[in-house]
Amino acid sequence: MKYTSQSVAKPYFIAAIGLFVGQILFGLIMGLQYVMGDFLFPEIPFNVARMVHTNLLIVWLLFGFMGSTYYLVPEESQTELYSPKLALLLFWVFLVAGALTIVGYLAVPYATLAKITGNDLLPTMGREFLEQPTITKIGIVIVALGFLFNVGMTILRGRKTVISMVLLLGLVGLAVFFLFSFYNPDNLVLDKMFWWWVVHLWVEGVWELILGAILAFTLIKITGVDREVIEKWLYMIIAMALITGLLGTGHHYYYIGTPEYWLWIGSVFSAMEPVPFFMMTLFAFNMVNKRRRQHPNRAATLWALGTGVMAFLGAGVWGFLHTLAPVNYYTHGSQITAAHGHMAFYGAYVMIVLTMISYAMPMLNGRDAANSNKSQVAEMWAFWLMTVSMVFITLFLTGAGILQVYLQRYSENPLPFMVVQDQISLFYWLREAAGVIFLIGLVVYITSFFIKGEEARLTKAENVISD
Amino acid sequence: MNETFTKSMARNIFFGGSLFFFLLLIGLTTHSVRGLPEQDNRQNLTEEVALGKKVWEDNNCIGCHTLLGEGAYFAPELGNVYERFGHSKEAIKGFIQSRPVNGIPGRRSMPQFNLTDQELDAIAAFLKYSSEIKANNWPPNIQG
Ligand code: HEM
Ligand code: HEM
Numbered sequence: 001m002k003y004t005s006q007s008v009a010k011p012y013f014i015a016a017i018g019l020f021v022g023q024i025l026f027g028l029i030m031g032l033q034y035v036m037g038d039f040l041f042p043e044i045p046f047n048v049a050r051m052v053h054t055n056l057l058i059v060w061l062l063f064g065f066m067g068s069t070y071y072l073v074p075e076e077s078q079t080e081l082y083s084p085k086l087a088l089l090l091f092w093v094f095l096v097a098g099a100l101t102i103v104g105y106l107a108v109p110y111a112t113l114a115k116i117t118g119n120d121l122l123p124t125m126g127r128e129f130l131e132q133p134t135i136t137k138i139g140i141v142i143v144a145l146g147f148l149f150n151v152g153m154t155i156l157r158g159r160k161t162v163i164s165m166v167l168l169l170g171l172v173g174l175a176v177f178f179l180f181s182f183y184n185p186d187n188l189v190l191d192k193m194f195w196w197w198v199v200h201l202w203v204e205g206v207w208e209l210i211l212g213a214i215l216a217f218t219l220i221k222i223t224g225v226d227r228e229v230i231e232k233w234l235y236m237i238i239a240m241a242l243i244t245g246l247l248g249t250g251h252h253y254y255y256i257g258t259p260e261y262w263l264w265i266g267s268v269f270s271a272m273e274p275v276p277f278f279m280m281t282l283f284a285f286n287m288v289n290k291r292r293r294q295h296p297n298r299a300a301t302l303w304a305l306g307t308g309v310m311a312f313l314g315a316g317v318w319g320f321l322h323t324l325a326p327v328n329y330y331t332h333g334s335q336i337t338a339a340h341g342h343m344a345f346y347g348a349y350v351m352i353v354l355t356m357i358s359y360a361m362p363m364l365n366g367r368d369a370a371n372s373n374k375s376q377v378a379e380m381w382a383f384w385l386m387t388v389s390m391v392f393i394t395l396f397l398t399g400a401g402i403l404q405v406y407l408q409r410y411s412e413n414p415l416p417f418m419v420v421q422d423q424i425s426l427f428y429w430l431r432e433a434a435g436v437i438f439l440i441g442l443v444v445y446i447t448s449f450f451i452k453g454e455e456a457r458l459t460k461a462e463n464v465i466s467d
Numbered sequence: 468m469n470e471t472f473t474k475s476m477a478r479n480i481f482f483g484g485s486l487f488f489f490l491l492l493i494g495l496t497t498h499s500v501r502g503l504p505e506q507d508n509r510q511n512l513t514e515e516v517a518l519g520k521k522v523w524e525d526n527n528c529i530g531c532h533t534l535l536g537e538g539a540y541f542a543p544e545l546g547n548v549y550e551r552f553g554h555s556k557e558a559i560k561g562f563i564q565s566r567p568v569n570g571i572p573g574r575r576s577m578p579q580f581n582l583t584d585q586e587l588d589a590i591a592a593f594l595k596y597s598s599e600i601k602a603n604n605w606p607p608n609i610q611g
């Protein structure tokens with residue numbers, strides 16, 4: 001660690017991992033409710049578990065992005081963070097607000113929560129992923145502003161690199177597009193249109209800038225490849241991301257009451273959205289192949305390569321699978337959507353945060369560069385357990401989705417939704433089993449942090465260049 | 468990537484391309500919003516329907532159901548439930564009202580929301596209004 005203020009990243013990473021565990025537990029609860037409908041009913045109805053699952057996901061990814069930023073920006077800017085105190089204060093504000101919100105979901109019926117948090121004054125609740133009480137949303141905006149101020153001041157004060165500027169642009173975009181969550185017109189079609197300005201323009205827009213910047217940073221550190229080369233790649237990746245992804249929003253405007261021309265615009269542009277993800281894969285592998293030094297943190301290298309591959313599979317391949325309008329006509333809102341949502345979120349955003357944690361955590365824990373070999377081996381086991389089980393979760397949901405689409409929407413005698421759900425329950429059982437493996441992987445992951453041992457180091461011959 | 472293609476060229480493609488397509492997105496969105504009255508059934512967007520949307524949101528119905536294909540995949544599509552229930556608001560209200568408090572052993576069940584009569588009327592009106600939105604012929608059939 002080059003700057004002491006980078007250490008504020010640590011609590012962010014720890015909180016992220018803690019909330020990740022919560023997310024997966026609620027995923028498993030829901031997975032069981034899919035096959036045992038009365039499980040935990042009426043104490044934790046499915047919709048409550050789902051809010052907890054998806055909101056924890058988003059909140060822990062945000063913790064991960066913020067922690068990554070606090071680690072990355074001082075090093076790129078070559079100066080201490082503007083205000084480490086503010087960073088710590090915002091950490092606690094965000095954690096407490098997040099925890100209270102989750103407790104609210106679980107403790108009282110959602111309608112009661114809406115009432116006591118004043119949803120009547122400014123109704124923003126009850127929309128997928130944006131279920132947070134309006135006051136929580138306002139809190140998120142305040143935390144985001146404080147965070148951006150802190151990071152912006154640091155960058156202004158120090159060296160301005162392409163990586164930190166791209167990261168900042170992505171983070172500003174994240175905050176700006178979140179503001180659309182406050183727009184909730186009575187008109188359902190308008191509501192849906194602009195709901196996607198948060199959700200789509202996040203994951204297929206500005207978040208890709210954050211992803212690209214963090215990936216570029218870790219690749220520079222791990223491979224020692226020349227900054228000029230890395231920055232050129234970064235610009236091309238994010239250029240393709242926005243050129244395809246902005247109008248790619250149209251793939252959500254097919255069947256929600258918006259004009260017909262989106263069938264064409266959405267299909268054409270979103271069909272090209274896999275390109276930036278494919279470039280990320282090439283980027284990661286190319287840089288690692290061209291490396292000018294061996295880095296003792298092999299686990300971090302594995303995560304970085306894995307991010308490239310899995311983001312392309314989940315977002316690129318599974319996204320393309322259902323993105324053309326005639327296909328989406330049948331798959332819209334089915335288990336195919338869930339399959340894609342899982343692998344895309346995991347492959348792109350979970351894995352990039354875990355890449356950064358893998359790279360930074362040894363230094364945050366006072367080591368020179370890497371954990372012990374034993375610890376790294378455990379971490380790499382966790383990588384494979386989580387990644388492979390996520391592939392299987394995706395495959396089982398895809399199987400369920402294909403059958404669902406056929407039985408309910410395509411065959412001669414379409415069957416009712418609930419009848420079809422019963423017929424495909426085998427796939428849901430298999431998904432749940434894969435989910436248990438995922439949880440085991442996560443436990444191994446956490447265990448790896450507690451495995452001590454002497455730091456892994458390279459021999460002189462291995463260590464070609466050091467900086 | 469080769470040497471003749473410089474970083475500043477890449478940067479210009481990023482800023483130029485992003486700005487161009489962002490402006491295009493804004494333009495197309497504005498155009499769509501102007502054209503929405505043709506499709507979005509706003510002539511039937513009464514106060515009761517607006518209240519129905521509020522009831523829909525305050526009870527987080529989207530946490531189990533899809534509406535025009537968006538939401539959760541645990542329970543049936545409701546964008547066309549008005550048609551599936553024989554064009555009957557009464558049938559919709561009756562279904563919501565009769566959910567058992569403690570669920571159905573071994574099966575997925577919808578919670579009992581204890582809605583008032585006014586709320587029941589409103590949610591049924593909202594679902595009727597939703598079913599009349601022109602969504603490019605989606606869903607493919609009555610099963611949603
Ligand atoms: C990392 C990037 C991505 C993430 C995290 C992601 C995640 C998601 C999620 C969670 C949904 C479901 C939204 C809902 O609940 O309604 C969704 C829907 C969708 N995604 Fe992605 N996605 C990504 C990239 C892509 C890409 C690159 C494509 C196209 C090539 C794509 C195509 C689609 C389509 C067509 C839908 C709508 C599915 C439907 O009609 O039900 N996604 N995505
Ligand atoms: C490991 C065990 C997991 C299980 C059993 C599980 C289960 C589920 C279930 C049952 C749903 C609701 C689907 C529906 O609406 O009917 C869901 C939604 C979701 N989960 Fe998971 N999940 C798991 C892990 C994850 C992970 C690791 C991620 C992120 C990387 C994730 C991200 C999501 C997202 C984004 C949604 C919303 C999907 C959409 O709207 O299309 N889940 N999950």
Ligand SMILES: [Fe+2]
Nearest residue numbers: 200204249251
């Ligand atoms: Fe999208």
